[in-house]
Amino acid sequence: xxxxxxxxxxxxxxxxxxxxxxxxxxxxxxxxxxxxxxxxxxxxxxxxxxxxxxxxxxxxxxxxxxxxxxxxxxxxxxxxxxxxxxxxxxxxxxxxxxxxxxxxxxxxxxxxxxxxxxxxxxxxxxxxxxxxxxxxxxxxxxxxxxxxxxxxxxxxxxxxxxxxxxxxxxxxxxxxxxxxxxxxxxxxxxxxxxxxxxxxxxxxxxxxxxxxxxxxxxxxxxxxxxxxxxxxxxxxxxxxxxxxxxxxxxxxxxxxxxxxxxxxxxxxxxxxxxxxxxxxxxxxxxxxxxxxxxxxxxxxxxxxxxxx
Amino acid sequence: xxxxxxxxxxxxxxxxxxxxxxxxxxxxxxxxxxxxxxxxxxxxxxxxxxxxxxxxxxxxxxxxxxxxxxxxxxxxxxxxxxxxxxxxxxxxxxxxxxxxxxxxxxxxxxxxxxxxxxxxxxxxxxxxxxxxxxxxxxxxxxxxxxxxxxxxxxxxxxxxxxxxxxxxxxxxxxxxxxxxxxxxxxxxxxxxxxxxxxxxxxxxxxxxxxxxxxxxxxxxxxxxxxxxxxxxxxxxxxxxxxxxxxxxxxxxxxxxxxxxxxxxxxxxxxxxxxxxxxxxxxxxxxxxxxxxxxxxxxxxxxxxxxxxxxxxxxxxxxxxxxxxxxxxxxxxxxxxxxxxxxxxxxxxxxxxxxxxxxxxxxxxxxxxxxxxxxxxxxxx
Ligand SMILES: Nc1ncnc2c1ncn2[C@@H]1O[C@H](COP(=O)(O)OP(=O)(O)OP(=O)(O)O)[C@@H](O)[C@H]1O
Ligand SMILES: [Mg+2]
Numbered sequence: 003x004x005x006x007x008x009x010x011x012x013x014x015x016x017x018x019x020x021x022x023x024x025x026x027x028x029x030x031x032x033x034x035x036x037x038x039x040x041x042x043x044x045x046x047x048x049x050x051x052x053x054x055x056x057x058x059x060x061x062x063x064x065x066x067x068x069x070x071x072x073x074x075x076x077x078x079x080x081x082x083x084x085x086x087x088x089x090x091x092x093x094x095x096x097x098x099x100x101x102x103x104x105x106x107x108x109x110x111x112x113x114x115x116x117x118x119x120x121x122x123x124x125x126x127x128x129x130x131x132x133x134x135x136x137x138x139x140x141x142x143x144x145x146x147x148x149x150x151x152x153x154x155x156x157x158x159x160x161x162x163x164x165x166x167x168x169x170x171x172x173x174x175x176x177x178x179x180x181x182x183x184x185x186x187x188x189x190x191x192x193x194x195x196x197x198x199x200x201x202x203x204x205x206x207x208x209x210x211x212x213x214x215x216x217x218x219x220x221x222x223x224x225x226x227x228x229x230x231x232x233x234x235x236x237x238x239x240x241x242x243x244x245x246x247x248x249x250x251x252x253x254x255x256x257x258x259x260x261x262x263x264x265x266x267x268x269x270x271x272x273x274x275x276x277x278x279x280x281x282x283x284x285x286x287x288x289x290x291x292x293x294x295x296x297x298x299x300x301x302x303x304x305x306x307x308x309x310x
Numbered sequence: 311x312x313x314x315x316x317x318x319x320x321x322x323x324x325x326x327x328x329x330x331x332x333x334x335x336x337x338x339x340x341x342x343x344x345x346x347x348x349x350x351x352x353x354x355x356x357x358x359x360x361x362x363x364x365x366x367x368x369x370x371x372x373x374x375x376x377x378x379x380x381x382x383x384x385x386x387x388x389x390x391x392x393x394x395x396x397x398x399x400x401x402x403x404x405x406x407x408x409x410x411x412x413x414x415x416x417x418x419x420x421x422x423x424x425x426x427x428x429x430x431x432x433x434x435x436x437x438x439x440x441x442x443x444x445x446x447x448x449x450x451x452x453x454x455x456x457x458x459x460x461x462x463x464x465x466x467x468x469x470x471x472x473x474x475x476x477x478x479x480x481x482x483x484x485x486x487x488x489x490x491x492x493x494x495x496x497x498x499x500x501x502x503x504x505x506x507x508x509x510x511x512x513x514x515x516x517x518x519x520x521x522x523x524x525x526x527x528x529x530x531x532x533x534x535x536x537x538x539x540x541x542x543x544x545x546x547x548x549x550x551x552x553x554x555x556x557x558x559x560x561x562x563x564x565x566x567x568x569x570x571x572x573x574x575x576x577x578x579x580x581x582x583x584x585x586x587x588x589x590x591x592x593x594x595x596x597x598x599x600x601x602x603x604x605x606x607x608x609x610x611x612x613x614x615x616x617x618x619x620x621x622x623x624x625x626x627x628x629x630x631x632x633x634x635x636x637x638x639x640x641x642x643x644x645x646x647x648x649x650x651x652x653x654x655x656x657x658x659x660x661x662x663x664x665x666x667x668x669x670x671x672x673x674x675x676x677x678x679x680x681x682x683x684x685x686x687x688x689x690x
Contacts, residue, residue: 052528052689055532056532056687056688057528057531057532057688057689058688058689058690059688059690077534080532080533080534081534083532085532087525087528087529087532089525090525091524091525091526091527091528091529092526092529093328093332093526094524095331095332095335095336096328096331096332100328100331103324103327104324104327104328105533107320107321107323107324107327108321108324108533108534108535109533109534110318110320110321
């Protein structure tokens with residue numbers, strides 16, 4: 003067992019009534035890493051996180067979280083993990099202060115009062131600590147939830163879409179804080195649907211229909227997908243996109259601002275497919291594939307695998 | 311899940327504080343706390359009648375002659391009386407009556423046969439536990455007739471002259487514990503049990519389903535809490551609610567309905583604690599079984615209706631068929647009703663109520679254990 007691993011699990015599987023929702027997922031996350039967990043809606047991200055912290059019983063799988071057995075020692079894991087649920091799950095009829103105080107009591111935090119006070123000050127909510135959590139705006143709820151998850155100084159944070167619905171400035175602040183904490187040795191497993199956030203992670207995993215399809219650094223993931231992308235600009239791009247999509251060698255034709263990104267994992271077939279359109283007024287350039295192109299390709303590919 | 315963290319009083323306290331705070335902000339709880347007692351007290355001004363038979367009776371038979379026995383035989387034949395004990399002294403008989411083991415004590419004095427034959431019109435004394443007047447009413451009503459017709463058949467020929475116009479025997483009836491036979495004296499203390507049953511089960515029945523419906527359960531379960539901490543933490547604040555209701559009902563019983571209070575109020579409050587805990591434990595157990603708040607409310611009524619019908623609140627317990635009595639014995643309300651009426655109307659002391667009390671305590675314990683076992687620590 004690698005002492006450097008905060009998470010090291012193999013074969014994690016969850017079935018709901020015969021449907022396999024997480025299918026033998028292996029994942030290794032080093033201590034201090036920020037690990038991004040991506041995948042389309044319903045791909046099993048939340049289910050996977052819940053299995054890690056003992057909220058769902060895994061049907062199969064083994065391994066360790068923070069050195070504890072992921073199946074047998076979930077009580078010990080709970081004490082050292084902070085889990086932020088996808089949907090706001092603090093008590094809306096308790097105030098900000100009461101929520102934090104409750105969490106602190108549940109984890110038997112030392113110097114509870116001082117810790118809570120500090121946490122409120124850090125949130126910048128000292129003046130509103132008596133406000134009910136239910137009255138906060140969506141973004142503020144997210145911030146409160148994060149503060150509550152951190153109050154017992156966990157070693158590992160499992161954050162399920164922590165920035166959904168948060169404004170850009172607050173998101174930037176949030177990521178600043180994450181990087182700072184990671185530098186102090188905290189480990190993060192974060193699910194997100196935002197590409198810019200994915201790029202801020204040290205490593206990524208991509209899951210679709212419960213199966214892990216790619217993992218590694220941003221460049222690794224792009225390389226694993228092996229995509230070739232051409233950018234084309236010119237007049238009436240929507241019409242061009244429509245024509246290109248009917249070509250067998252083209253897997254994606256997606257508008258990006260004033261250009262169209264055309265990509266495929268078969269470079270030669272793509273070249274043949276676009277040849278008839280490579281004339282003025284169109285301007286073609288081969289470009290490095292982006293993360294989003296890679297993910298969309300993965301999504302399309304897995305759909306083919308799963309629809310009979 | 312193999313190694314549980316130790317039960318922590320710190321965490322228990324945290325949960326109690328949280329529940330108190332939430333309760334304070336929840337208007338519905340307050341409405342239930344005061345509204346239900348007031349509505350029920352107003353509604354139940356009447357009782358539903360019934361004609362119970364085979365009521366247990368004890369006999370103090372001092373007469374040596376045949377007519378004492380003739381009398382008892384006739385009373386038995388009337389199907390109202392079921393002689394379960396023959397005791398030597400009146401004191402023993404009174405103990406049976408106080409503990410509720412018999413409904414009547416029949417005293418047939420020494421020399422009853424001799425006095426009867428002499429034409430002295432001897433008296434027999436029937437003492438009745440009238441704390442539930444509906445239960446005793448018909449039996450007492452029939453008594454004079456039963457006794458005198460029985461003797462008329464025997465007193466024939468030369469003895470026929472003894473059949474005076476008033477009847478050969480003077481039947482004296484003493485209604486104990488509720489001499490004026492006021493129905494409210496029986497109903498109002500009973501209402502205390504009914505109201506507590508309904509509100510306590512319902513309030514806690516919602517406690518866990520609410521967390522589940524609001525999505526806060528996921529958060530609670532991700533923390534290192536133990537089921538027993540969560541369940542007990544959710545029960546404790548509502549004990550206070552229960553006591554407030556007890557207070558409201560006692561005040562109403564005293565000032566509005568003038569119910570006599572012969573026993574110790576302290577003892578009553580102690581018994582109420584056990585009874586409240588039993589209902590809260592039952593509610594919290596429902597809460598772990600129900601999938602949503604609606605189901606929790608339905609389950610509450612599933613228990614509430616049979617317990618008011620079969621506990622002796624609605625109909626006299628002894629008037630129910632045996633199978634219904636067996637079911638009735640399972641409800642904490644049945645035992646609580648006996649205790650409350652015993653304390654308030656008969657002045658029962660701790661020794662008199664302990665027999666009923668431990669059954670309520672046992673029920674509370676079993677309900678809580680089932681709740682703790684049923685409480686799922688995962689979301690599956
Ligand atoms: N308790 C449950 N019972 C039955 N099916 C469930 C349950 N929880 C989740 N599922 C199913 O499992 C699948 C994966 O759900 P999950 O919530 O893990 O997806 P996700 O990747 O988090 O999606 P999203 O990005 O929308 O949050 C979905 O198809 C969902 O319907
Ligand atoms: Mg999710």
